[in-house]
Amino acid sequence: MNYIYFFCIAFIGGYVGTKIKVPAGSLIGSMFAVGLWQYTHPTDPLEVSNYVRWIGQWLLGMSFGLLFIKKKFKVSKKLIVVLFLFGIISVLYSFFVASVVYLFGETNFVSSFLASVQGGFAEMLILTESINENVTIVALFHFLRVFLLLLIIPFALNWLKRKEKGL
Template sequence: MWIHKLLFLTVGLFVGGIFSLLGVPAGWLLGALLTGIFFGIFIRDYDFTGWPFQMVLALVGANIGILMERGLFQQLVQYLLPLLITLLFTLLAGLSFGILLSRWTDLDQRTAFFCTIPGGASEVIALSREYGADQRIVAAFHTARITMFVLMIPFGIGMIYGQGSTDPSAIPQLLPTGVQVSFFVIVILGAYLLNRFINFPGGILIYSIALGFILSEFIIHIGEVPGYISGIGQGLIGAMVGIRFERSTLVRLKSIGTASVKILGLYLLGSLVIAGIFFLLTPLSYFTSLLSTVPAGAAEMASTAFALQMEPTLVASLHIIRVVSIFLVLPFLLKWWINRTE
């Protein structure tokens, strides 16, 4: 089984690398994502939940931590109020979509609620079962939402914004040095162990970013890391996310009918509007605002920001704050929803 999984990941990285060489925006991420979708629908799906996905998150976080600057903490303070305002709109939109989904379909209202809550997908899916929702429908809907955003947003932004500026005279480093390899091993294992002891939504990503920043800023001078290292992290994220969108996901979404397409379309439209609000309240560009507020996962949007060179540390930090905030208020939202439906 693991040989098949490794073969699939190798194919995903190969396609992602080809996309990147061809100049496709966020090529590593999109190429591997499309490979995952193709495998999931036409060949077979593989499960990468648990430690494999966490290790990849830590690799992405380590790359982001290297780019992190001390001034980020001062930046975050000025973005907290705009983030909370847009978070309120995001929650209201999610609740409204849940009401519409329950009215347009024969889904029970708890399942509809968990389908449209814009929190961390894995945590929401796990929690939905405890409250008697149909976990399969919830998983299918969140998989479709994240896949849609990860597929459309990097390509859309990349086509308009471009891939960011690079130095054409720079000579690429082919192999990481021993110090760089040691750095990534320490960060990945350290983040994984910390997440085992103190776990919270997005924990391993923030641990790896923090460790990457501290080690590279104060302890180890690692120099310039080969660009394909971050590309591999983005490609692995894309492959593992894409393969979740497999045949059973399509079957379950089809059972909901056109309502699922309508809700996903409303999610996309709502995200564009909410990003506009964040853009008006901050000095950030509209595209960075979109990456920072769209409910598509911290790792996925941070990887996209990294690929397009658009404030990946800020994007990752704002997403983690968003996810943690949602889970702090989720028990109150659940209580209100249950009282409303009884």
């Protein structure tokens, strides 16, 4: 019976996330719905086997793999260098933020780093779970990051567009 609840809650959350046009709505919506259930029902949490989690990760990996199209990977050497440098700067920045979180937070450095690194929400949670770190804190950090980005970025882009047009 737990599996039926799990799939129904995840499906409804994904459906709502898609309908209200949240970026990656099915992913964010289902995660939010299941997380909300877990938070509001601490005495009756949903639990699924590692096999179900593996299937979910497999489907996620498959859908990400479909995004790789050879035509889209034709980039200049100059851009590759810039992307590589950006990656290094991003990791160094993440170490700095993780150090601050570690010093002032109530979590270990590895969880702090996984919470601070700029990566995909799902990928960071899968990585965190696979190395037995604090999934809850990492999920919370990434959820808040994505939530704030979804709130701030549209307004910032509209402001920049108006400024470019001289309004």
